[in-house]
Amino acid sequence: MKEITITVNGTAHTLQVENRLLLVHFIREVLNLTGTHIGCDTSSCGACTILLNGKSVKSCTVLAVQANGKEIQTVEGLAPEGSLHPLQEGFKENHGLHCGFCTPGMMMRASELLQNNPNPTEDEIRWGISGNLCRCTGYNNIVKAIQYAGAKIRGEELPSTEPEFV
Amino acid sequence: MIQCKTSKAISGMGHSMKRKEDARFIQGKGNYVDDIKLPGMLYMDIVRSPYAYAKIKKINTEAALKIPGVVAVVTGKDLEQYNLHWMPTLMSDTQMVLPTDTVMYQAQEVAAVIATSRYAARDGKEAVIVEYEPMKPLMDPYKSLNDDAPILRPDKPGKTDNHIWHWQAGSREETEAVFSNADVVVKEQMHIPRIHVASIETCGCVADYDKVDNHLTMYMTTQAPHAIRTVIALVAGHVGLTEEKIRVISPDIGGGFGGKVPVYPGYVIAIAVSFLVGKPVKWIEDRSENLQADSFARDYHITAEMAATKEGKILATRFKILADHGYTDAAANPSKFPIGMFSVCTGSYDYPTSFVEADAVYTNKPPGGVAYRCSFRVTEAVHAIERITDRLAFEIGKDPAKLRIENFIQKDQFPYKSPLGWEYDSGDYVAGLEKAMNAIDYDGLRAEQVEKRKKGELMGIGISTFTEIVGAGPSKDFDILGIKMFDSAEIRVHPTGKAIARFGTKSQGQGHETTYAQIIAEELGIPAEHIQVEEGDTDTAPYGLGTYASRSTPTAGAAAVMAARKLRDKARKIAAYLLEVSEEDLEWEPGKFSVKGAPEKSKTIQELVFAAYTNHPQGMEAGFEATHYYDPPNLTFPSGAYICVVDIDSETFEIKVRRFVAIDDCGHIINPMIVQGQVHGGLTQGIAPAMYEELIYDEAGNILNGTLMDYLVPTAVESPKWETGHVITPSPHHPIGAKGVGESPTVGAPPAIANAIVDALSVYGVTHMDIPITPYKIWKKLKDTGKI
Ligand code: FES
Numbered sequence: 001m002k003e004i005t006i007t008v009n010g011t012a013h014t015l016q017v018e019n020r021l022l023l024v025h026f027i028r029e030v031l032n033l034t035g036t037h038i039g040c041d042t043s044s045c046g047a048c049t050i051l052l053n054g055k056s057v058k059s060c061t062v063l064a065v066q067a068n069g070k071e072i073q074t075v076e077g078l079a080p081e082g083s084l085h086p087l088q089e090g091f092k093e094n095h096g097l098h099c100g101f102c103t104p105g106m107m108m109r110a111s112e113l114l115q116n117n118p119n120p121t122e123d124e125i126r127w128g129i130s131g132n133l134c135r136c137t138g139y140n141n142i143v144k145a146i147q148y149a150g151a152k153i154r155g156e157e158l159p160s161t162e163p164e165f166v
Numbered sequence: 167m168i169q170c171k172t173s174k175a176i177s178g179m180g181h182s183m184k185r186k187e188d189a190r191f192i193q194g195k196g197n198y199v200d201d202i203k204l205p206g207m208l209y210m211d212i213v214r215s216p217y218a219y220a221k222i223k224k225i226n227t228e229a230a231l232k233i234p235g236v237v238a239v240v241t242g243k244d245l246e247q248y249n250l251h252w253m254p255t256l257m258s259d260t261q262m263v264l265p266t267d268t269v270m271y272q273a274q275e276v277a278a279v280i281a282t283s284r285y286a287a288r289d290g291k292e293a294v295i296v297e298y299e300p301m302k303p304l305m306d307p308y309k310s311l312n313d314d315a316p317i318l319r320p321d322k323p324g325k326t327d328n329h330i331w332h333w334q335a336g337s338r339e340e341t342e343a344v345f346s347n348a349d350v351v352v353k354e355q356m357h358i359p360r361i362h363v364a365s366i367e368t369c370g371c372v373a374d375y376d377k378v379d380n381h382l383t384m385y386m387t388t389q390a391p392h393a394i395r396t397v398i399a400l401v402a403g404h405v406g407l408t409e410e411k412i413r414v415i416s417p418d419i420g421g422g423f424g425g426k427v428p429v430y431p432g433y434v435i436a437i438a439v440s441f442l443v444g445k446p447v448k449w450i451e452d453r454s455e456n457l458q459a460d461s462f463a464r465d466y467h468i469t470a471e472m473a474a475t476k477e478g479k480i481l482a483t484r485f486k487i488l489a490d491h492g493y494t495d496a497a498a499n500p501s502k503f504p505i506g507m508f509s510v511c512t513g514s515y516d517y518p519t520s521f522v523e524a525d526a527v528y529t530n531k532p533p534g535g536v537a538y539r540c541s542f543r544v545t546e547a548v549h550a551i552e553r554i555t556d557r558l559a560f561e562i563g564k565d566p567a568k569l570r571i572e573n574f575i576q577k578d579q580f581p582y583k584s585p586l587g588w589e590y591d592s593g594d595y596v597a598g599l600e601k602a603m604n605a606i607d608y609d610g611l612r613a614e615q616v617e618k619r620k621k622g623e624l625m626g627i628g629i630s631t632f633t634e635i636v637g638a639g640p641s642k643d644f645d646i647l648g649i650k651m652f653d654s655a656e657i658r659v660h661p662t663g664k665a666i667a668r669f670g671t672k673s674q675g676q677g678h679e680t681t682y683a684q685i686i687a688e689e690l691g692i693p694a695e696h697i698q699v700e701e702g703d704t705d706t707a708p709y710g711l712g713t714y715a716s717r718s719t720p721t722a723g724a725a726a727v728m729a730a731r732k733l734r735d736k737a738r739k740i741a742a743y744l745l746e747v748s749e750e751d752l753e754w755e756p757g758k759f760s761v762k763g764a765p766e767k768s769k770t771i772q773e774l775v776f777a778a779y780t781n782h783p784q785g786m787e788a789g790f791e792a793t794h795y796y797d798p799p800n801l802t803f804p805s806g807a808y809i810c811v812v813d814i815d816s817e818t819f820e821i822k823v824r825r826f827v828a829i830d831d832c833g834h835i836i837n838p839m840i841v842q843g844q845v846h847g848g849l850t851q852g853i854a855p856a857m858y859e860e861l862i863y864d865e866a867g868n869i870l871n872g873t874l875m876d877y878l879v880p881t882a883v884e885s886p887k888w889e890t891g892h893v894i895t896p897s898p899h900h901p902i903g904a905k906g907v908g909e910s911p912t913v914g915a916p917p918a919i920a921n922a923i924v925d926a927l928s929v930y931g932v933t934h935m936d937i938p939i940t941p942y943k944i945w946k947k948l949k950d951t952g953k954i
């Protein structure tokens with residue numbers, strides 16, 4: 001057991017944890033923040049993606065003790081209570097989710113992507129989220145959602161959210 | 167443009183209403199099964215077999231039980247005392263919950279460890295020592311039928327071989343006669359390999375048995391909560407757990423695709439343990455367990471043949487199938503159709519003769535045979551007919567689009583009786599294909615291909631024009647374990663005109679909370695925003711068979727329409743009473759009744775509902791509620807025309823999908839945005855088996871790619887940018903003309919991609935490649951045939 005202090009979504013938590021406790025279990029089961037999901041046991045799916053000191057990481061691949069003294073952001077802290085982050089709005093407006101299981105991880109990953117590259121090309125978005133799997137949406141609308149959020153963050157005119165048909 | 171009868175404020179059918187369910191998902195407030203935490207909850211982990219076929223000599227639990235936090239280790243022998251060590255499958259076969267003496271596939275459940283924490287349960291699992299006596303597994307379904315094959319299921323009385331069932335349709339003799347007189351006969355041997363749905367949420371449950379009340383609440387990842395409640399009662403009724411004492415709750419589901427229809431041993435063990443210890447027990451499988459042990463899809467070996475005239479008029483088809491079901495038939499097909507709807511394999515083409523026969527066998531592989539985002543074996547059927555049709559085009563040197571158009575069932579032939587007995591409800595296949603050809607510039611692509619070929623470049627164009635069969639189904643033919651495949655809706659409108667509607671289905675991401683509300687909004691004029699949709703709780707929702715096989719809109723969606731129309735009839739009576747006119751003098755427009763010729767005299771639906779509680783006519787039942795159980799008169803037959811263009815590197819054989827156009831006909835569209843989203847997702851689950859996914863076993867029975875590191879679920883990089891559109895031929899027998907759409911693209915895309923790749927390789931004389939088609943497979947094929 002080890003005492004650690006982790007700041008999660010702006011609140012510091014000091015707790016005794018088992019050395020081997022995964023960060024994702026710390027988040028989900030110790031802090032009861034269940035928006036961060038688990039979709040695999042091989043660091044492949046990205047459902048558990050969070051921000052650790054501003055960088056997107058797969059929280060199933062980090063031990064809670066490794067996050068000692070660091071800051072974490074999860075989907076629950078993406079936007080201040082009562083408001084939506086441009087990514088959250090983008091996903092809803094563009095039908096960027098079906099079952100929603102991949103969505104928190106996808107948005108956390110995309111938030112770092114947009115931070116580093118506020119106006120990514122479609123290709124950059126696709127490569128940028130290639131560590132996150134979605135089984136439902138076929139990704140078209142996730143790309144659209146991230147483009148929408150990018151435009152919103154840049155303060156530009158928002159792209160149409162109507163479906164386009166051939 | 168899709169015409170809407172209602173205003174945006176009402177958002178009935180045709181509006182791209184943003185999804186009501188999204189608010190919780192985007193804010194991390196979804197409630198999936200692993201998010202459930204109950205006081206005193208125990209955790210379960212499962213010890214699994216490293217061997218595909220072995221005798222269990224001994225299970226030593228001593229060390230495991232000494233681990234702090236471990237409460238119990240449960241084995242097959244423990245369950246045997248309660249006669250809970252076997253359970254029925256949905257196909258009336260039997261499956262072990264935990265084995266007492268033999269394991270039948272690698273990763274089979276052998277024992278369960280129960281502990282006070284997830285980590286302690288995992289420690290306990292590592293400490294259980296099982297002694298096995300390995301045997302040589304039977305991995306090749308063709309060898310299963312050999313005389314010297316070991317009998318895998320001696321537990322079944324009188325079983326002397328590994329044959330499970332034989333099924334056939336059509337006339338063998340008539341088909342043979344057509345084949346023997348035909349100008350042209352083409353034939354290919356195809357394997358549609360074993361794949362896995364791999365929904366991003368795995369399976370799991372929390373079984374919560376209350377000893378005092380003798381009541382079980384079962385939170386679980388199921389697409390069919392009501393059917394599961396009945397199954398639990400059938401399995402556990404003898405220990406006192408009868409159906410009124412069971413509540414199944416299917417919370418938010420992180421994708422299903424067919425993989426969350428079966429009852430897995432883990433669920434049953436969790437129930438048994440909770441029953442014995444009187445505490446809630448959580449079981450969440452990890453991804454590798456999910457890939458290795460949960461139901462697979464496909465695994466059909468198909469010999470497909472087509473007979474035609476030399477001009478290309480299709481005369482007959484013949485399909486022979488060997489189905490590898492693993493060690494038990496744990497598919498989820500309607501009882502009468504162990505082969506599912508494979509007999510839709512005659513496709514979108516008009517010809518009179520076909521014969522299908524199938525045999526299913528046991529092997530030492532995991533059980534299953536479930537769908538992978540498709541209606542009961544339709545993907546296998548569509549792949550076979552669409553590939554063999556292309557094969558014919560190649561044989562006679564005809565353009566595959568032209569060949570299809572010349573053979574299509576024409577739009578005035580509907581309802582069309584197919585040679586194997588289905589009645590296709592509606593379609594306009596020519597319009598669909600022409601739309602797709604125009605959108606992608608088919609003629610331009612063919613011209614480009616000619617130029618590219620001159621330069622030695624590999625470019626292929628592939629078409630798939632498929633007909634699906636969904637919405638099971640009419641009760642005269644369709645049941646699962648005897649329960650007819652109707653579905654249900656219950657609508658309660660509150661005095662202030664806001665409603666709650668409950669259904670026997672269960673969304674796993676399809677957006678039912680939005681689309682069902684839109685259906686009711688269309689019929690009653692109550693804004694969809696004010697209609698709360700609930701599913702998945704057997705204590706509150708009406709009985710239904712659940713969501714799979716694109717059946718929600720055709721069955722429960724229709725039930726919603728019928729229930730809403732009952733309410734509209736009631737509203738009409740109340741309006742006549744309040745406006746003091748006869749019912750015939752009233753006119754309906756979404757949201758209100760008005761007097762014919764005097765439109766200023768009207769009552770809104772909200773006023774009429776309020777009156778149902780405050781001022782209803784004497785003699786009329788108060789309240790404003792209706793329930794409907796909808797038994798569809800027929801299945802629905804969505805169709806599509808897909809065209810794919812691929813470029814293949816002539817040295818590395820890397821395959822790039824350059825463009826993919828999908829034109830779908832799912833009848834009337836409830837929400838275009840959601841329909842399109844379903845098509846996008848289905849297409850990615852179509853490219854997946856076409857180019858990436860396959861569960862591979864070695865001869866010793868080891869799975870070679872049982873983790874997400876090596877089972878290749880497409881990412882945003884592999885997934886092309888999809889281009890979609892629609893033609894609309896409403897289903898004539900569905901009350902709103904809808905057909906269902908969620909699975910069409912998964913069914914239609916693989917042959918379009920395979921046809922494109924084979925078309926590119928046709929310069930080398932290649933006529934067929936089994937999916938998934940990879941650069942390595944192409945290289946090997948060309949190398950083996952001396953082409954490179
Ligand atoms: S849970 Fe899959 S990458 Fe973390």
Ligand code: FES
Nearest residue numbers: 098102134135136
């Ligand atoms: S929305 Fe279901 S996994 Fe992405």
